Amino acid sequence: MSSNYRNFRNNVPWLILFLEAVFIVLFYFLFSDDGASISSISYPAFQDVNHMVIFGFGFFLMSLKRYGFSSTGFNLLIVVLGVQCSMLVEGLLVFLLQREKEDGLKRITKAVVSVTAVVISTGAVLGKTNPVQFILMTVVEIIVFPMSRWINNTFLQVPDNISMMHVHLFGAYFGLAVSSRFSEPSPKSEKNASTPKSDLLSMLGTLFLWVFWPSFNSVLAVKDKSKAIYNTYFALAVSAVTAFVLSVLTTKDGKFRMTHIHSAVLAGGVTVGYAAHSIKYPWIAMILGLLASATTVLGSYCLQRCLNPALKIHDSSGVHFTFGLPGVLGALAQVILLVIKNWTNLTRLGYLVMLHVGAFCLTISVALITGFITG
Numbered sequence: 001m002s003s004n005y006r007n008f009r010n011n012v013p014w015l016i017l018f019l020e021a022v023f024i025v026l027f028y029f030l031f032s033d034d035g036a037s038i039s040s041i042s043y044p045a046f047q048d049v050n051h052m053v054i055f056g057f058g059f060f061l062m063s064l065k066r067y068g069f070s071s072t073g074f075n076l077l078i079v080v081l082g083v084q085c086s087m088l089v090e091g092l093l094v095f096l097l098q099r100e101k102e103d104g105l106k107r108i109t110k111a112v113v114s115v116t117a118v119v120i121s122t123g124a125v126l127g128k129t130n131p132v133q134f135i136l137m138t139v140v141e142i143i144v145f146p147m148s149r150w151i152n153n154t155f156l157q158v159p160d161n162i163s164m165m166h167v168h169l170f171g172a173y174f175g176l177a178v179s180s181r182f183s184e185p186s187p188k189s190e191k192n193a194s195t196p197k198s199d200l201l202s203m204l205g206t207l208f209l210w211v212f213w214p215s216f217n218s219v220l221a222v223k224d225k226s227k228a229i230y231n232t233y234f235a236l237a238v239s240a241v242t243a244f245v246l247s248v249l250t251t252k253d254g255k256f257r258m259t260h261i262h263s264a265v266l267a268g269g270v271t272v273g274y275a276a277h278s279i280k281y282p283w284i285a286m287i288l289g290l291l292a293s294a295t296t297v298l299g300s301y302c303l304q305r306c307l308n309p310a311l312k313i314h315d316s317s318g319v320h321f322t323f324g325l326p327g328v329l330g331a332l333a334q335v336i337l338l339v340i341k342n343w344t345n346l347t348r349l350g351y352l353v354m355l356h357v358g359a360f361c362l363t364i365s366v367a368l369i370t371g372f373i374t375g
Contacts, residue, residue: 008130008131011132012131012132012135015132015135016077016081016135019081019085019135019139020084023084023085023088026088027084027087027088030088030091030092030095031087031091038103039103039104039105039106040103040106041105041106041109041219041220043105045109045215045218045219046105046108046109046112046219048212048215048216048219049109049112049113049212049215049216049219050112051208051212052208052209052212052213052215052216053079053112053115053116053119054075054076054079055205055208056205056206056208056209056212057075057116057119057120057205057209058071058072058075058076058205059072059201059202059204059205059206059208060123060202060205060206060208060209060317061075061119061122061123061126061202061205061317062198062201062202062205063194063198063199063202063262063317064126064127064194064198064316064317065194065195065197065198066127067126067127068198068201070126070127071122071126074122074131074134075119075122077131077134077135078115078118078119078122078134078135078138079112079115079119081135081138081139082111082114082115082118082138082142083108083111083112083115084111085138085139085142085143086110086111086114086115086142086146087107087108087111089142089143089146090107090110090111090146091107093146093150097150109219109220110164110220113164113167113216113219113220114142114145114146114164114167115142116167116168116171116216117141117142117145117167117168117170117171117174118137118138118141118142118171119171120167120168120171120172120175120319120323121137121141121171121172121174121175121178121319121371122134122137122175123175123315123316123317123318123319123322124172124175124176124178124179124315124316124317124319124320125137125175125178125179125182125316126316126317127316128179128182128183128314128316129182136374137178137374140370140374141170141171141174141370141371141374144174144366144367144370145167145170147366148166148170148362148363148366148367149163149164149166151362151366152166152359152362152363156355156356156358156359156362157355158355158356158359159222160220161220161221161222161277162274163359164220165217165273165274166327166359166360166363168270168273168323168324168326168327168330169323169324169327169328169331169360169363169364169367170363170364170366170367171319171323171367172319172320172322172323172324172327172367173324173364173367173368173371174367174368174370174371174374175319175371176313176315176319176320176324176368176371177367177368177369177370177371177372177374177375178371178372178374178375179313179314179315179316179375180313180372180375181372181375182314182375184314199258199262202262203258203261203262206261206262206265206266209266209269210236210240210265210266210269213232213236213266213269214228214229214232214233214236214269215229216269216273217229217232217269217272217273217276218232218276218277221276221277222277223277224277224278225277227276227277227278227279228276228277230282231272231276231277231279231282231284231285232268232269232272232273232276232285234282234285234286234289235268235269235271235272235276235285235286235288235289235292236265236266236268236269236289237268237286237289238268238285238286238287238289238290238293239264239265239266239267239268239269239271239289239290239292239293239296240261240264240265240268240293242264242289242290242293242294242297243260243261243263243264243265243267243293243296243297244256244261246260246264246293246294246297246298247260247261247264247297250297250298250301259300259318260297260300262318263296263297263300263318263321263322264292264293264296264297264322265293266322266326267289267292267293267295267296267322267325267326268285268288268289268290268292268293268326270292270322270323270326270327270330271288271289271291271292271326271327271329271330271333272285272288272289272292272330272333273330274330274331274333274334275330275333275334275337278337278341279337284337288329288330288333291329291333292326292329292330295321295325295326295329296321296322296325296326299320299321299325300318300321328360331356331357331360334356335353335356335357338352338353338356339353
């Protein structure tokens with residue numbers, strides 16, 4: 001946590017205890033009748049996503065040497081608080097809007113996927129915020145993200161499983177907006193430094209995320225789950241190969257750079273998430289994986305030298321070019337694939353494109369505005 005943080009014992013335990021008491025009371029009223037039925041999601045699929053969020057992101061954020069324990073410890077705290085809060089928000093929306101109730105396993109799976117937005121945002125502000133601020137950011141973001149999804153579902157007719165994949169875009173740009181309100185550490189500060197050990201553990205988290213990402217993209221798919229897994233794997237494979245190639249080509253000494261590999265091998269999974277269930281041929285997913293990895297490596301080079309200093313944004317873990325830019329590329333790819341699929345129906349094509357572009361613009365806008373206010 002930030003070195004100038006005071007009164008840890010007087011603030012954090014009581015805030016957590018208060019939130020947990022509120023959660024228990026609200027759970028009593030909102031989930032007294034579970035209405036359990038056969039779930040559309042298997043427990044192994046939920047387990048994969050849970051492992052990904054706890055282990056994958058917990059280690060992924062360990063790249064800063066001074067905040068290794070903070071990243072893993074606070075990641076667990078944020079996830080367990082965020083899952084409870086997310087289920088309450090979803091339950092409240094079901095109650096107010098008179099929606100059909102979902103089975104318990106699907107609800108908790110959607111909650112874990114939603115918390116991914118908060119974990120991604122954490123990467124942008126790691127080392128600059130204290131635990132109270134982390135918890136506040138978690139509660140605000142986990143309330144705003146379902147509201148953004150609800151607008152997309154209701155007014156822009158975006159399917160629920162697709163709107164959930166906006167989690168990468170929302171998390172990245174919410175975190176960047178929050179980060180813009182904090183001062184950037186000096187270049188010589190240890191807050192920006194890493195060690196071989198921290199890089200190794202961070203790469204371990206990347207491997208966890210890489211292995212479980214096909215489950216993440218397919219767990220909420222209504223149909224063609226196997227197609228989503230198939231396409232996600234090939235997109236990840238090609239993005240990993242491209243990351244190694246570009247790492248050698250973009251370094252002065254012609255060697256691999258762990259920072260490039262760390263960021264770019266996941267880009268294909270982020271980009272293909274929106275259309276993984278509908279891509280007919282694996283070569284399309286492979287092209288998206290290649291473009292995503294190239295966008296991440298080249299984007300990190302440009303952003304760190306040009307855009308971030310101009311906008312005074314300090315991105316602690318590189319979430320912009322790891323999740324933000326590949327998410328934008330995936331949004332554009334989904335629109336292009338939609339145009340190709342509906343090319344014969346020109347009367348409806350413009351309407352569909354407007355809805356999908358509007359959904360992505362809305363997600364980014366809500367993330368930036370609410371993130372700036374939260375920061």
